[in-house]
Amino acid sequence: MTYKTGGILIENLRKVYGHGDTAVEALKNVNMQVSAGEVVGLVGPSGAGKSTLLKCLGAIIEPTSGRMTLGNEVIFEDGCANFELVDTCENIRELPVKSAVQIKIDNLKRELAELEKLV
Numbered sequence: 001m002t003y004k005t006g007g008i009l010i011e012n013l014r015k016v017y018g019h020g021d022t023a024v025e026a027l028k029n030v031n032m033q034v035s036a037g038e039v040v041g042l043v044g045p046s047g048a049g050k051s052t053l054l055k056c057l058g059a060i061i062e063p064t065s066g067r068m069t070l071g072n073e074v075i076f077e078d079g080c081a082n083f084e085l086v087d088t089c090e091n092i093r094e095l096p097v098k099s100a101v102q103i104k105i106d107n108l109k110r111e112l113a114e115l116e117k118l119v
Ligand SMILES: Nc1ncnc2c1ncn2[C@@H]1O[C@H](COP(=O)(O)OP(=O)(O)O)[C@@H](O)[C@H]1O
Pocket: 017, 018, 024, 025, 026, 044, 045, 046, 047, 048, 049, 050, 051, 052, 053
């Protein structure tokens, strides 16, 4: 397979959650590539590893080993080896949490405003 710049290249990606007896191998040496502009559907039964793969691609979690190339940047090489991107990983990791908390606060404020109308 030839990789054209601008896409996604995933090589031998592995993700293990936990350690020892309770370890779960969610991704077992995944190899795939997506060309720029290509639309790909990820299907599989519950627990197949779809969310884990997407979380790795979004740098929300770090794969245990393997390599991920986005565009022409290797973003993971046996973990988060690109130090400039370690910071980006840290930042991105907080994003869903922050937005989820903000949504919750907004909902609570809306509910409170509704309740205040009643008293
Ligand atoms: N944070 C986690 N800690 C431990 N195991 C996890 C965690 N997230 C997912 N898993 C396990 O990894 C496997 C793949 O899960 P997941 O990527 O969520 O699959 P899918 O999205 O295809 O349903 C499952 O066995 C799941 O129980």
